[in-house]
Amino acid sequence: MQTPNLPTIVLITEETLDIDSLLARITLPSTGASVVFTGVVRGVTSRGRPRQTTRLEYEAYPPMAEEKMRQVAEEIRRKWPSVEGIAIVQRVGNLEVGAPTTVIACTAAHRDTGVFEAARYGIDRLKEIVPVWKKEIGPGGEEWVEGLYHPEPGE
Secondary structure, eight states, X not given: OOOTTSOEEEEEESSOOOHHHHHHHTOOTTOOEEEXXXXXXXXXXXXXXXXXXXXXXEEEOHHHXXXXXXXXXXXXXXXXXXXXXXXXXXXXXXXXXXXXXXEEEEEESSTTTTHHHHHHHHHHHHXXXXXXXXXXXXXXXXXXXXXXXXXXXTX
C-alpha cells in the first residue's frame, strides 16, 4: 500500500547510494524536516573479539526483500501518520570500508512529529525482518553473519 501523493522508495541496488537524490525524491513542498540514517561498512567488527574487516558482501533476493521493505514503510505510516516521505534502500554486492550500505530516510512537515522515531524504527525493522545476507571479509578469513530474526510461517 503506497499512500497517494506520499512518496515511498524501497529498493535493493548494486549502485552507489546517492543520499541527496533519495532525499530530493521524498521531499514535498510541505517538508520542513528530514531524518536520514546511513549504515556504513566499518573496518573493525567487535562482535565477540574485535577483528579487522576489509569489505562486506551483501546478498538479497530483491523481490522478497523489497516486499518486506514495503511492509516496514507501511508500518511507519501507520505508527507515524505525519511522515510524508520514506526511503528504505539497501545496497548489495561487495562494499569497501567506509561505503554506505543502507539508507533509511523519513521526511515530515516538522521535526517534532515523530520523524526521528520513524527513521529509527525503519532501520531496526529492516535489520529484523528484511532478508539481506552479509558476509564479513578480512585478513583472518570470511564469515557469514547470522541475523537474530527467523521468520515464522506466514510472516
